[in-house]
Amino acid sequence: MTVKECKKVFSEVLKDIFPSTEIDTFFLFLVEEYLGFTRVDLVLKSDFIIDENTKNLFNKALKRLKNQEPIQYILGKTEFFGLPFLVDKNTLIPRPETEELVAWIIDEVKILNKKSSTKITLLDIGTGSGCIPISLAKNINFATISGIDISEKALKVALKNAELNQVSISFFEMDILKIADLCFLFEYNSKSNFDIIVSNPPYVRELEKKAMNKNVLENEPHQALFVSDENPLVFYEKIADLALLHLSKDGVLFFEINQYLGNQTVDILLNKGFKNVELRKDIFGNDRMIKATF
Ligand SMILES: C[S@@+](CC[C@H](N)C(=O)[O-])C[C@H]1O[C@@H](n2cnc3c(N)ncnc32)[C@H](O)[C@@H]1O
Structure with a gap:
């Protein structure tokens, strides 16, 4: 043939x-x-x-x-932020919206670098393929970067991706909803707080399943995608609490968010005492990311 x-x-x-x-x-x-x-x-x-x-x-x-299996799983790889990433059924396929979040963080790091000469410390919660911390590591000098995920299998892929892209990231297997603080991470860090905490946590409500494509629904890990209709912002609540405990003085919290829950997510942060809370749209015009400081 x-x-x-x-x-x-x-x-x-x-x-x-x-x-x-x-x-x-x-x-x-x-x-x-x-x-x-x-x-x-x-x-x-x-x-x-x-x-x-x-x-x-x-x-x-x-x-x-x-x-209708995604081509990325068939090939076992994809591209994110111009870098190669291995993916399999245990990792969410990195999305273009998340690239926009990474670009926002890189801009923020430039501002933080001007304020302080010490190494930036950065934590990604729900790291999946490692696309966020790895692309940040490739674009930020002098940073200590860690990633957390509940999935051991996803973390294996993230580790391979760090090797593939020749960056050093510390990955930890952890259920973020079950921990009271992040102190266990500080023995790996140069500082005992984080300058940046970022998360693209699960945020799709069960009720949104109806509108989803079969290729996503039947192939991508549900643990990476779905939250209950009753408590869809559970990850944001928890990560905001952890950020209040562990962000440095000028520290910044970044979230990717559910486009339909932008204002509710902003309210959670304001109610917890975050002051500068900025909601940003993605290139498709959907509320998609938040930056917050206190
Ligand atoms: C939306 S995916 C994001 C993956 C990757 N950061 C990205 O942007 O492509 C959410 C990730 O959170 C992880 N996760 C789900 N529940 C978790 C929990 N309780 N604790 C820690 N990580 C969790 C999933 O395994 C998944 O990798």
Whole structure:
């Protein structure tokens, strides 16, 4: 079978599930991965004959795409903030909105660096693939960075990602809802507080499941996504309390948030005594992130 014929099979099999542009993108990712082709090769070498082993790989990928499995899980990797990340079913696939949060934090660190010459200490709660702390580590000099997650399997991926991107992060397996404080982290830190605490915690309510795509619902880890309808901001309450205990004087708390719960999340922070609470929209115009200081 030639590359051209293989591409035709993909279009035929997937045409009722995805738009043609998306099928083309999937196919490009797969020829890059399995044949080392570039976009140009795809045109110039369209008569290249795919060997039996590689054909099996394409067939397996096609089957998984037909079941609406995300291409990132099929490839086992993705890109975030211009960096490579391994992903599997234990890690949420990093989203573009989260890149915007990372960019905001990098800007904030520049301000903090002007105020103090000591190493910045940074904690990411609910680290998943490690996309937030790793991309921060790549873009911030002189920082001590830690990440916490409840999932041992996600943390294994995060560790591999830190190695892949050649940064040093301390990862801890911990249920954030069950701890009273973060003192256990300070033996690993240069300071006994954090300049920045960031979290993109689970925030999708059960009631929002109806509106979600099958590929997310059936493939991504529910522990990373969902909270109860009754207490959807449980993580924000808890992390805000921990931040009150452990943020440094000029410290800053950053959250990614549920777009429908922006004002409620802001109110939680104001009620707890945070003063400068800024709600920001993502590029799609949805309330998506918060920065707070006290
Ligand atoms: C929305 S995902 C964010 C993952 C990653 N930070 C990102 O932005 O792509 C939330 C993460 O919180 C973790 N998590 C869920 N419950 C937790 C808990 N009780 N304590 C610590 N981490 C938890 C999940 O395993 C998941 O990795």
